[in-house]
Amino acid sequence: MAYQWDFSPVLANAPLLAQGLANTLKVTGTALVCGVALGLVLALLRLSPRRFLSWPAGFVIEVFRTTPPLVQLFWFFFALPILVGIEMTPFVAGAVTFSIQSASFFAEVFRAGIQSIERGQWDGARAIGMRHDQALRRIILPQAVKRMIPAFMERAIELMKTTTLIATISYADLLFAANEVSQKTFRPLETYTVVALIYFVVIFLASQVARLVELRLARSGESTVH
Amino acid sequence: MTILRVSGLTKRFGATEVLRGIDLEVARGERIAILGASGSGKSTLLRCLNFMERPGGGTIALDGQMLGREGRAGERIYRENELIQVRQRVGMVFQQFNLFPHMTAIGNVMEGLRTVRGMPKPEAEARARKELARVGLAEKADTYPAHLSGGQKQRVAIARALAMDPEMLLFDEPTSALDPELVGEVLAVILALAEEGRTMLLVTHELGFAYHVATRIIFLADGAIHEQGTPDEVLKNPKKERTRAFLASHRQFSF
Ligand SMILES: Nc1ncnc2c1ncn2[C@@H]1O[C@H](COP(=O)(O)OP(=O)(O)OP(=O)(O)O)[C@@H](O)[C@H]1O
Ligand SMILES: [Mg+2]
Numbered sequence: 001m002a003y004q005w006d007f008s009p010v011l012a013n014a015p016l017l018a019q020g021l022a023n024t025l026k027v028t029g030t031a032l033v034c035g036v037a038l039g040l041v042l043a044l045l046r047l048s049p050r051r052f053l054s055w056p057a058g059f060v061i062e063v064f065r066t067t068p069p070l071v072q073l074f075w076f077f078f079a080l081p082i083l084v085g086i087e088m089t090p091f092v093a094g095a096v097t098f099s100i101q102s103a104s105f106f107a108e109v110f111r112a113g114i115q116s117i118e119r120g121q122w123d124g125a126r127a128i129g130m131r132h133d134q135a136l137r138r139i140i141l142p143q144a145v146k147r148m149i150p151a152f153m154e155r156a157i158e159l160m161k162t163t164t165l166i167a168t169i170s171y172a173d174l175l176f177a178a179n180e181v182s183q184k185t186f187r188p189l190e191t192y193t194v195v196a197l198i199y200f201v202v203i204f205l206a207s208q209v210a211r212l213v214e215l216r217l218a219r220s221g222e223s224t225v226h
Numbered sequence: 227m228t229i230l231r232v233s234g235l236t237k238r239f240g241a242t243e244v245l246r247g248i249d250l251e252v253a254r255g256e257r258i259a260i261l262g263a264s265g266s267g268k269s270t271l272l273r274c275l276n277f278m279e280r281p282g283g284g285t286i287a288l289d290g291q292m293l294g295r296e297g298r299a300g301e302r303i304y305r306e307n308e309l310i311q312v313r314q315r316v317g318m319v320f321q322q323f324n325l326f327p328h329m330t331a332i333g334n335v336m337e338g339l340r341t342v343r344g345m346p347k348p349e350a351e352a353r354a355r356k357e358l359a360r361v362g363l364a365e366k367a368d369t370y371p372a373h374l375s376g377g378q379k380q381r382v383a384i385a386r387a388l389a390m391d392p393e394m395l396l397f398d399e400p401t402s403a404l405d406p407e408l409v410g411e412v413l414a415v416i417l418a419l420a421e422e423g424r425t426m427l428l429v430t431h432e433l434g435f436a437y438h439v440a441t442r443i444i445f446l447a448d449g450a451i452h453e454q455g456t457p458d459e460v461l462k463n464p465k466k467e468r469t470r471a472f473l474a475s476h477r478q479f480s481f
Contacts, residue, residue: 124324124383126278128338128390129314131306138341142328 009185010194020177021198027091027173028160031098035159036152038099039106044136046111057107064104069162073097077169090171094163102159109151113144146217153210157203174198229254229394229425230275234284237270237449244270246449247284252394252427257420259436259457260429262446263472268429271446272396275427276316277309288312289393314342317392321399323379325371331382332358332367338390357385361415377408381415388419395419397428433476437461445469 010017045057064072077093080086088096117140125135145152167176174195182191230252237245244267252258262268273279275286285302286293293312294302325334335354339345345353358364361381371379380400387395397416401409413435419426420439430436436443436457443460445453445468453466464470 120320120322120324121326123278123318123320124326124386127276127313127318127320127324128386129310129342130338131310134341138337139326143326146328 003189005190006187007190007194009187010181010190013181013185016177016181017174017194017198020172020174021202023091023172023177024160024163024174025202027094027098027163027166027171030095031102031159031163032156034095034099035102036106038103040110042103042107043110043114046107047114060100061104061107064101065108069097069101070165070168072101073165073169090166090169093169094166094171098159098163098166101162102155105155105158106152109148109155110144112151113148114140116147117143149210149214149217153207157207160203161199227254228252229289231287231290232275232284233286235271235274235281235286236283237267237274237279238282244449245274245282248449248451250444250451252425254425255423256425256442257440258427258442258444259440260427260444260446261431261433261436261460261472262452266446267449268446269398270449272318272398272427272429275396276313276318277304278313278318280304288315310342314338314390315392316394316396317387317390318396319380319383319387319398319400321402323371323376323383323403325379325383325386327371330368330370331363331374331385334371334382335385335389338386342390354385354389357389358382360388360418361385362411375408376404377411380404380412384412384415384419394425394427397426397430399429399431401430401432431476433461433473445472447472 042057042061045053046061048054048057073094076097077088077090080093081088114136121139121143122135125139130138163173164175166173167179170176178191178195182188185191228251230250232248232250235245235248235250236243248271260268260271270279274281281302283301293308294304297303326337329337332351332354335357336347336350339350339353340347343350355364355367358367361384363378363381363385366374366378366382371382374382380403384400400416401412404412409432413432416426416428416435417439428436428440438457440457442454443457444451445460445464445466447468453460453464453469459465460469461473464473
C-alpha cells in the first residue's frame with residue numbers, strides 16, 4: 001500500500017510554523033551577532049602576546065569547541081541557575097549558549113583570517129605610524145574578513161542548525177513547532193518534510209547571498225592580493 | 227648637522243647575533259648606501275632605525291634627542307607612543323612595496339594622513355594627489371595596486387611614505403623585486419628625492435646607482451660596519467679584502 005501524502009493538515013498550521021521560523025531566526029540572528037562580536041574579541045585576545053589574555057581566551061574557545069552543544073545548553077539552562085540563582089528563559093539560555101558556542105568557532109575563523117595576512121601588511125601599516133589597533137582595523141581586518149567569508153558562512157549555517165537544540169528546553173522554535181504540528185495532525189512525514197524544506201530554503205538563500213557578496217568583493221578589482 | 231646618531235646598536239634573534247655594535251652618525255642631507263652580502267644584517271639595521279624591530283642594545287638619537295629611557299639594568303625602555311612618533315619622522319620603503327591591496331593608490335597615500343594624523347579628507351586627498359604627481363602617477367590615483375606594475379606600486383609606496391613628511395627616508399632594496407625594465411623609473415624617483423636634498427639610507431644591490439646617488443657608502447659584514455667612505459673610496463678603491471670580494475661578485479655594474 002503506497003503512502004497517501006496529504007499536506008493540507010500541515011499547511012493549515014502554517015501560522016504555527018511561521019511563528020516557529022520567526023523564533024528560530026530570532027535565536028540564530030541574536031547568536032550570530034553576539035557570536036561574531038564575541039568571536040572577534042576572543043580571537044584578538046588569543047592572538048595577544050600577553051599570556052594572561054591569550055590563555056583564558058584559548059581556554060574558553062577550547063571548552064566550547066570540545067563539548068557537545070546540547071550539554072552546554074542544559075548547563076546554562078538547568079545548572080547555571082543553581083550556581084547564581086538567576087532563572088533564565090529558554091530564549092536567553094539558548095541565545096547565551098549559542099552565542100558563546102559559535103563565538104568559539106568564529107574566533108578560530110577570525111584568527112585564521114588575521115594570520116593569513118602577510119607580515120608585510122603590518123609592516124606597511126606600522127611604517128606610517130599606525131598603532132596596533134589602527135593597523136588591525138584599517139588594514140588587516142578588512143582584508144582578513146574578505147578571505148573569511150566562506151568559512152564564516154559555513155559556521156553561520158552550522159549555527160542555524162545547532163539552534164534546533166533549543167526545542168529541547170521548550171522554546172517554540174521551528175523544530176518545536178514541527179513537533180506540535182506533527183502531534184496535532186498525525187502527519188509527521190509531511191510535517192518534517194515541510195520543515196526540512198524550510199530549513200533548506202532559508203539556508204540555501206542565505207548562502208547564495210553570501211556568494212553574491214563574495215563575488216561583488218572579488219569583482220571590485222581590489223581582491224587580487226600580491 | 228646630525229639628524230641621527232646610533233651608538234653601539236645590537237640586535238639578536240634567538241641565538242643569532244645579527245647586529246654587533248653599529249655606530250653611525252647621519253648628517254642632514256646625507257645619502258648613505260648600505261651594501262653587504264645576504265644575511266649581513268642590512269634590513270635589520272634599517273628596521274631598527276624606525277623601530278620596526280626593537281634594538282637589543284645601544285642607543286639611537288633622532289635630532290639630538292635620545293630615544294627611550296634607561297631601565298634598571300641599563301637597557302633602554304621605549305614607549306609605543308614615542309616609537310609611533312619616530313616612525314612618522316622616519317619613512318620606510320620596502321622591497322615588496324607592502325601596499326594595502328584593498329585601497330586605491332590615493333587611498334594608500336592618504337591612509338597615514340587620515341588615520342594617523344586625523345587630517346580631514348579634502349586636505350588629505352589634496353596632499354595625496356600632490357605626492358602621487360611627484361612620483362608621476364597622478365592619473366593612477368583611483369587604481370588598485372593589483373592593476374599597477376611593480377614599478378608603479380613602488381612609486382605609490384614612496385608617495386605613501388612622503389605624505390607623512392618624513393625627515394629621513396629608509397629604502398630597503400626598493401628595486402630588487404622589480405623586472406629589470408621597471409627599475410629605472412623607481413631609481414629616477416629616488417634620484418629626484420636626492421636632488422631635493424633629502425636625508426636617506428638606501429640598501430641596494432644597484433652599485434652603479436649607489437655610486438651616483440650616495441654621499442657615503444657603508445659596507446656591512448657580519449652585523450658590523452666593515453668599511454665606509456665616499457663612493458670613490460669604497461667602490462673604486464676598497465681597502466678591505468671582504469669589500470673587494472663583495473664588489474667582485476657584483477661586477478656587472480659600471481660607474
Ligand atoms: N624576524 C627574524 N627572526 C629571526 N631571524 C631573523 C629575523 N629577521 C632576520 N633574521 C636573521 O637575521 C639575519 C640578518 O637578516 P637581514 O634580513 O637583516 O639580512 P640582509 O642583509 O637584509 O639580507 P638580504 O640581503 O638577504 O636582505 C639573517 O640571518 C636572518 O635570517
Ligand atoms: Mg634584506
